[in-house]
Amino acid sequence: MQQATPSTDLPHPDADEIQLGAVLFALSDPARLEIVAQLRDGPIEMARCHLNDPDVPKSTKSHLMKVLREAGVIRNVAQGRGRILSLRREELEQRFPGLLDAVLNARG
Amino acid sequence: MQQATPSTDLPHPDADEIQLGAVLFALSDPARLEIVAQLRDGPIEMARCHLNDPDVPKSTKSHLMKVLREAGVIRNVAQGRGRILSLRREELEQRFPGLLDAVLNARG
DNA sequence: TAGATGGTTCGAACATATTCGAACCATAGG
DNA sequence: CCTATGGTTCGAATATGTTCGAACCATCTA
Structure with missing residues (x-):
């Protein structure tokens, strides 16, 4: 079947709006950092993104993604019935060189 | 007069105990980041460390220092009646290479 | 030893973040 | 259609962080 145009797209900050403080805060949480680490080697589907704690409710997981997204760390786009998560590597690198790698x- | 041996020494984490999350969290606050930036070029006396907001009570300032110290970002040692603040550059660099610079x- | 200076600590008020169930929404597949 | 899947959003409870005055402590100077 054809790939549907996502009707539910969440707000992402522009590259030049990304705040250092927000990024550092987002990365300061173990669970969020774990997510980021899983995105290291490329985008993954949210359903395939597993946290260390397997019993995290989906609303909590969704909230973790929200903090990362609103900070500008990850991108979260709809695809089919699921979502694709990816690191905003280039934009972060452009704005805060070396930070994400470090x-x-x-x-x- | 002789330099007094400080009787009030505050606890600092060992280099290998410094937690990435704690460091990122400590640096995620603008006021704390401002302090760190002031320490960039060497230690300074706490009394000479001025924040952007000039009306911050000393208890609040002390708390900001506490968060940075307990995270392992700065050192806070007594000297005379004041205190000397310094960045734990080498230790941070050893543990999280490139992070502080970034x-x-x-x-x- | 008294007073001024520079700071920590405590406690309470307040602000912000986290957690999670329930409700809801969209899509894919039968 | 209907249902299952994968997710967001809302609201309330809880946990955690911040702020600041008051009290306290140590040091220097007179």
């Missing part, structure tokens, strides 16, 4: 590298 | 550089 964090990802620090985390192991 | 943050300081991002902040401008």
Whole structure:
């Protein structure tokens, strides 16, 4: 079947609106950092993105994504009935050079 | 007069105990980041460390320092009746290479 | 030893973040 | 259609962080 045009698209900050404080705060949480680490090697479907704690309700998971998205760390776009998550690597690199790599590298 | 041995020394985490999340959180606040930026070029006396908001009570200022200290970002040692603040650059660099520089550089 | 200076700590008020169930929405597939 | 799947959103409860005055402590100077 054809790929549907997503009707539910969430707001993302423009690259030049991304705030350092918001990014650092978003990354300061273990669960959120874990998500970011999973996106390291490319986009993944949200349904395939598993947290360390397997019993996290979907509303909580959704909220974690929201904080990361609103901070400008990840992109969250609808595809089919699911969602594709991806790191905003280039934009973060342009705005805060070396920051994301340093964090990802620090985390192991 | 002789330099007194400080009787009030505050607890600092060991280098290997410094947590990435705590560091990122500590740096995610504008006022705390401002303090860190002031320490960029070397230690300064706490009394000479001025925040953007000049009307911050000393208890609030002390709390900001506490968060940075307990995260392992700064050192806070007594000297005379005041205190000397310094960045834990080497230790942070050893533990999270490039992180502090990236943050300081991002902040401008 | 008294007073001024520079700071920490405590407690209470307030603000902000997190968690999670329930309700809701959209899409894919039968 | 109907139903299952994958997700967002809302609201309320809870947890965590912030702010600031008051009290306190140590040091220097007179």
